[in-house]
Amino acid sequence: MSSPVQNPAYSRDQQPVALSQKVTLRKEEQAWQLLEQGRFHEAAPLYQRILHTRKRDAAGWNNLGYCLLKMGEAKEALACYQEALKLAPRDAGILINTGLCYQRLGQWQEACRCFQRASQYGARDADLLNNIGVCLAQLNRIEEAIKFYHQALALAPRQGEIIANLAAALVQGRRWLEAIECLEMALRLLPADVSVLNNAATCLEALGKYYLAAPLYARALALQPGDLQVRLNYAACLMKLSRLEEAREVLEELLRLDPRHGDGWQLLGALYDAMGEPETAACCYNRAWGLTPTREEGRKG
Incomplete structure (x- = not known):
């Protein structure tokens, strides 16, 4: 079955928190x-x-961390926030910033602990x-995630990213009908969100509605x-x-973009099998399993 696409790690509207402080020195001001000013x-x-x-x-460490995170230096920012937390361990703003750093670094357990604190x-x-x-x-604790998304929506019932994240979790939990209802709402709010379109198509496929799923993937x-993944x-x-020629074109473009895409070669092999071309299918399967070198590997050899 097709795969859902994870939604943004955190709301696009949420930014790290810069702490105000009483400024008395010219350098601080x-x-x-x-x-x-964003500089x-x-x-x-x-x-x-x-x-x-x-x-x-603590405020200085937090604000330095804020600058570094906005500059894309998440590891350095995290070190600053950890220094700030040593001085102000119960400061919710610093804890949120630390969680955002951990999210950027893909350290979901640590991020979750910071947000919960x-x-x-x-x-x-x-x-x-x-x-x-x-x-x-991200930790595959889907039912718990769904509960928190519902709590978030109780406070912000029309925030599209939260609805989309709830829908993605429902897809992961294979709760298809609930997911479809959520995705319909998300699509009204976020009509150009690729992950929402993909996940809606995934749900429709699970319900056997391939003819409805295909246009969403195309969009x-x-x-x-x-x-x-969407491709x-x-x-x-x-x-x-059974739109095999169209599928072949989509897969050939995928493999042009990533010649080492094993799942792409595997699916192309299955397509050629369906088209009655077993020899071509075998070549594709060999590429999928790494039995045939790419052109670059062949030249190196």
């Missing part, structure tokens, strides 16, 4: 202004100089509950032609509809 590459060195002489400044210390908004749900879904690919799902759906 300048760093804060640069941070507020993170300039603010970060200032915070580093401030912290060189004031190492027990933030909730224990008073933070209780839809984005935080959504983030806990995402971590639980998703039109929006994001380089998405290999593979689309080809598999076209094969179920």
Whole structure:
């Protein structure tokens, strides 16, 4: 069966939290202004100089972490947030930021712990509950994730990303009819979201509605032609509809984008089998199983 696509790790609206502080020194005031203006590459060195002489400044460590995270330096940001947490272990904002860093690094268990601690210390908004749900879904604790998504939606009933994440969890839990209802709502709110389109098509396939699934995959690919998982799902759906030539074109493009895509070669082999071309199918299976080198490997040999 086709595979669901994971939704964004956290709400697109949620940003790391910069802590306000009473500014008395010119250097601190300048760093804060640069941070507020989004000039993170300039603010970060200032915070580093401030912290060189004031190492027990939790807000300073947090704000340096904020700058580094916005600059894409998640590991360095995490180290700063950990320093801040040593000084302010119950600060919900710092805990949320630390959780966001762990999410960026794919460390879902640690992220979940941080978000849950933030909730224990008073933070209780839809984005935080959504983030806990995402971590639980990544840890394959699907039923727990669904509960947190429902709690988040009670606070923000029309937030599309949360609805989409709930739908993805319902797909993972194979609760198809509930997932379809959720996905219909998500598609109204996020009509150009590739993951929502893919997951809606996945549900329709599970219900045997291949003719309805195929156009959704096509829409998703039109929006994001380089998405290999959606492309593979689309080809598999076209094969179920006996639209073999179209499926072949979709798979050939997938393998042009990624010549080592084992699942792509496997499915192309199955397609050639269905078309009555066993020799070509065997070549594809050999590529899938790594028995035939790619052109690049052949040249190296």
